[in-house]
Amino acid sequence: xxxxxxxxxxxxxxxxxxxxxxxxxxxxxxxxxxxxxxxxxxxxxxxxxxxxxxxxxxxxxxxxxxxxxxxxxxxxxxxxxxxxxxxxxxxxxxxxxxxxxxxxxxxxxxxxxxxxxxxxxxxxxxxxxxxxxxxxxxxxxxxxxxxxxxxxxxxxxxxxxxxxxxxxxxxxxxxxxxxxxxxxxxxxxxxxxxxxxxxxxxxxxxxxxxxxxxxxxxxxxxxxxxxxxxxxxxx
Numbered sequence: 001x002x003x004x005x006x007x008x009x010x011x012x013x014x015x016x017x018x019x020x021x022x023x024x025x026x027x028x029x030x031x032x033x034x035x036x037x038x039x040x041x042x043x044x045x046x047x048x049x050x051x052x053x054x055x056x057x058x059x060x061x062x063x064x065x066x067x068x069x070x071x072x073x074x075x076x077x078x079x080x081x082x083x084x085x086x087x088x089x090x091x092x093x094x095x096x097x098x099x100x101x102x103x104x105x106x107x108x109x110x111x112x113x114x115x116x117x118x119x120x121x122x123x124x125x126x127x128x129x130x131x132x133x134x135x136x137x138x139x140x141x142x143x144x145x146x147x148x149x150x151x152x153x154x155x156x157x158x159x160x161x162x163x164x165x166x167x168x169x170x171x172x173x174x175x176x177x178x179x180x181x182x183x184x185x186x187x188x189x190x191x192x193x194x195x196x197x198x199x200x201x202x203x204x205x206x207x208x209x210x211x212x213x214x215x216x217x218x219x220x221x222x223x224x225x226x227x228x229x230x231x232x233x234x235x
Contacts, residue, residue, distance in 0.1 A: 003163045003213045004192065008038035011186045011214045015044050015151055018071075020204050022107060022149035023051040023061060024178040029058045032188045039153075040067050050124045050147055052103065052174050056080050063092070074147070076100040077169070080224055097234040099127065102144055109146035111180025111209075116145045121214060122182040129193055152182025155216070156205075158200050159189035163207030172204065179209045180194030188216035 012035060015021065023041075025031030028079050040063045041084035047070050054073055055062035065083050066078055072094040078084050087113065099121050109117055118141035120130050132143040154175045157168035165187060171191045179227050192215050 002161045003207070003210060004161045005212050005214050006158060007141060008034045008188065008214050009041065011035060011188075011212050012038045012042050012153075013224055014184075015042060017040060017044050018046045019044065020048040020050065020148075022147065022152040022178040022181050024152070024173065024175030024222075025060065026052050026156045026170070026173035028055065028060055028222045029061040030155050030167070030173050030175055031055065032153040032186075033060060033219070035153045035188050035214075036060060036063060036085070036185060037041045039044050040069070043067075045069055046071045048074065050074040050107065050149060050178075052100065053077040053079075054084050056222075057083050060184075067091075072096065074103070076103045086132075097127075102127075103147075104174065105142055106147045107177040107181045109169075110148040111177060112146075114146050115199055116143050118142065119144055128228065146216060147157070147181060147183045149178075150184065150186040152178045154179045154182075154185060154187045154210075156187050156189040157200065158191045158193060159187055159210075160193050160195050161213065163210030163213055164195075164198055164203045165189070165205040165207075165210065166198060166202055167194070167204050176205045178194050179205055182209075184211045186212045186214070188214050190216055190219065 049070050053075050062081050074096045076098050087094050100119050120141050123140050128142045156165040158166040
């Protein structure tokens, strides 16, 4: 089945108010930036967004935040976004902070149809409040629920028209997990090829998890925080 759609605008057209969206990426690495921009233009409100973080003030998911489209964030790191801080402290934005490994496993579990799992991470902290505790072999664990979304927005390096995906280096990050956990998974890819052109041994995610593929277009490599070392200091 050909899953190619003609534009990012068409790809996000049915993302409705109040939807839960799982978004790939880590910081600004591997984010589906064109789909995010299209969703901003779409204007859907009251969104719950599951992502490692919320971008920066003027890029990535930060664009949706600044446009006041996000009602709740489920994430593990929020430190690069002043808009996020302001909305959270004012009570405008609901935030569920999740340890990074736990977040990855919750998304993976959701994609695998696993409703919940036990982990020792967070025991004895605010993370554990209100959650079921159980002891295994003398150690206490807390129950974490799997996460699924109405939609998943994913960035791939290459895709074929059947939705088979190849990710590039560290931009792989949360993208494969997000893709498995969305009821409707929408992928933007830097390059789209015909079926059979991808080496089967190099495919990172099979097309069974993908409903829509769109060509992303031109990309700008943004750096969250540039750090440099003086040449003298490296000697």
